[in-house]
Amino acid sequence: MKVSVCSSRPILSPCGLKDIKYQVDPYVGCEHYCYYCYALAQAETDWSKEILIYNDIVDQLSKEIDKIPPQTIYMGYQTDPYQPCEEEYRQTRKVLELFKKYDFSASILTKSDLVVRDIEILKEMNDASISVSVAFNDNQTRRLFESKTIDTEKRIEALNTLKKAGVRTGALLCPIIPYITDTIQMIDMLESYADIIWIYGLSINDRSGQNWLKIQKILSSHNPDLIEQIEPVIFSKDHSYWSELREHLEILRKDRKLNLHIHI
Numbered sequence: 001m002k003v004s005v006c007s008s009r010p011i012l013s014p015c016g017l018k019d020i021k022y023q024v025d026p027y028v029g030c031e032h033y034c035y036y037c038y039a040l041a042q043a044e045t046d047w048s049k050e051i052l053i054y055n056d057i058v059d060q061l062s063k064e065i066d067k068i069p070p071q072t073i074y075m076g077y078q079t080d081p082y083q084p085c086e087e088e089y090r091q092t093r094k095v096l097e098l099f100k101k102y103d104f105s106a107s108i109l110t111k112s113d114l115v116v117r118d119i120e121i122l123k124e125m126n127d128a129s130i131s132v133s134v135a136f137n138d139n140q141t142r143r144l145f146e147s148k149t150i151d152t153e154k155r156i157e158a159l160n161t162l163k164k165a166g167v168r169t170g171a172l173l174c175p176i177i178p179y180i181t182d183t184i185q186m187i188d189m190l191e192s193y194a195d196i197i198w199i200y201g202l203s204i205n206d207r208s209g210q211n212w213l214k215i216q217k218i219l220s221s222h223n224p225d226l227i228e229q230i231e232p233v234i235f236s237k238d239h240s241y242w243s244e245l246r247e248h249l250e251i252l253r254k255d256r257k258l259n260l261h262i263h264i
């Protein structure tokens, strides 16, 4: 993976999430390169070959956060803060150290267990929260859609470690791919380790866009019969697949008293 320095730009940017005003993405680009990633269409580089880092993330970000009061900053909105190169480049670690020094906190979303490396910093922050994003029950299927991520079980194990250490945890069950993701089984796997679970379905609007073309290509070579089943569901939010799943999840939420946020 080629890692280059990006052109000058702000690091701190407004965040559209409820209760969080700002976000930081320590990397520009994401080498996880999930085929369904909505951000791929606007990518500045080919993420399978090159991602970008800031010239001096600590120097620049310290000047930017100096203008705002201490608060929780979101990480993981556009790119994964714990993508593989973080092991060597430690941009996320540097950001967390800076946040801790100035009494900021972090809410992080990742597909990696590398986050456990930073557990001591996270524990000392005021109310840090870590969520993992998962969508595949079996890793053979996962590798087809997101070949550079780690096994689902390892992500859940990371949540377990974080939860035991007293860090708030969450899981983003996303994207639910109809007839591929077993949502209920996934909740069974997650419920003991995630304090909150958000659920989102795969939604694609453009039949000629890269996301659908790539998914079609994967399905044609591994499970061509599924294309006919999946296509009408992901292009229609009103499809009965979604309403039946929603109903099932509502019952589960009530029966098991789960903190489920259903967005399908």
Ligand code: SF4
Binding pocket: 030, 031, 032, 033, 034, 036, 037, 038, 039, 077, 078, 079, 080, 111
């Ligand atoms: S980990 Fe997230 S940001 Fe990175 S490629 Fe996958 S979906 Fe996109």
